[in-house]
Amino acid sequence: SHLGRPKGEPNPEFSLKPVADHLAGLVDTKVHFAEDCVGEKATSVIEAAEPGEIVVLENVRFHKEETANDEAFSKQLAEHAEVFVNDAFGSSHRAHASVAGVTRFLQPAASGFLLEKEIKYLSDSVNSPERPFVAILGGAKVSDKIPVIESLISKVDTIIIGGGMAYTFLVANGKSVGKSLLQEEMIPVAKDLMAKAKEAGVNLMLPFDFVIADDFSNDANQEIVDEDNIKDDWEALDIGPQTSIAFGNAIKAAKTVVWNGPMGVFEMPSFAEGTNAVAQALVDATKFGAITIIGGGDSASAIKNAGLSDQVSHVSTGGGASLEYLEGKELPGVTSLTDK
The missing domain is CATH 3.40.50.1260 (Phosphoglycerate kinase, N-terminal domain)
Structure with a gap:
């Protein structure tokens, strides 16, 4: 996910760590937090997680490639997963890497329930x-x-x-x-x-x-x-x-x-x-x-x-x-x- 407008570089003020912590209090499964959304910091956390556990990746907008819908960055995001679900209607008008670009490398790409409700x-x-x-x-x-x-x-x-x-x-x-x-x-x-x-x-x-x-x-x-x-x-x-x-x-x-x-x-x-x-x-x-x-x-x-x-x-x-x-x-x- 993104949070705020950190202008393509890491900014602790816009970290998703508090979101991951809050999510951990809402669900009965373990929530891991990765300090980046691509690269070694992301893949090591994903590989260490057990089936059924949740991994929250750091703010995608800490990389300028996100808003540029960069192809290589989109591909890196896609490598984390087998299925893509977009439930962010509020971001769906943006042709960004985590919204649209990732779907070029990750199929099936499905709508979440909120997105479906909004469009309906x-x-x-x-x-x-x-x-x-x-x-x-x-x-x-x-x-x-x-x-x-x-x-x-x-x-x-x-x-x-x-x-x-x-x-x-x-x-x-x-x-x-x-x-x-x-x-x-x-x-x-x-x-x-x-x-x-x-x-x-x-x-x-x-x-x-x-x-x-x-x-x-x-x-x-x-x-x-x-x-x-x-x-x-x-x-x-x-x-x-x-x-x-x-x-x-x-x-x-x-x-x-x-x-x-x-x-x-x-x-x-x-x-x-x-x-x-x-x-x-x-x-x-x-x-x-x-x-x-x-x-x-x-x-x-x-x-x-x-x-x-x-x-x-x-x-x-x-x-x-x-x-x-x-x-x-x-x-x-x-x-x-x-x-x-």
């Missing part, structure tokens, strides 16, 4: 959703979400847009957003996406009231205003209560919901209400029989913070991976597996 939920939602199908997209930047919006326009009934990216869409609609987050170069793109959604008969919902603040801090002065009254020197940091109700109603009427990205600066309690309202609407939709999928990353953190993770259909373990899957991209960690 995402595949069913995108390819054969029960309708109405609602996608909720938030987060800071429009640029991060353009491919997924373009991909979803042909698949969904409603797209809900919140978070920092919403302000670029508002400006594209002729609104003033004060000091709110804005990607000016993306205004034409936002206009184009709104036109495409309209043409496809997709209901694209934008926030229409906001919690604004005179400073980017939890203790700032705050007001709730509508879209025509965002003050010039204030910034919007969350969707407002009326928007939360409208978004919630659309979510609760859905049969399939995918959520990726918060509605505001949810890390600050003062600006978490919109995100929490969306999380609660997803829980309600689930109770009404909808399939609800949280697309990893900040959305997973947000629903966890709200204490609602166990009340939706599926919380993805992969932010980037789930986003790329929704964009229609192939995931190297999945396409490299042996065909069933």
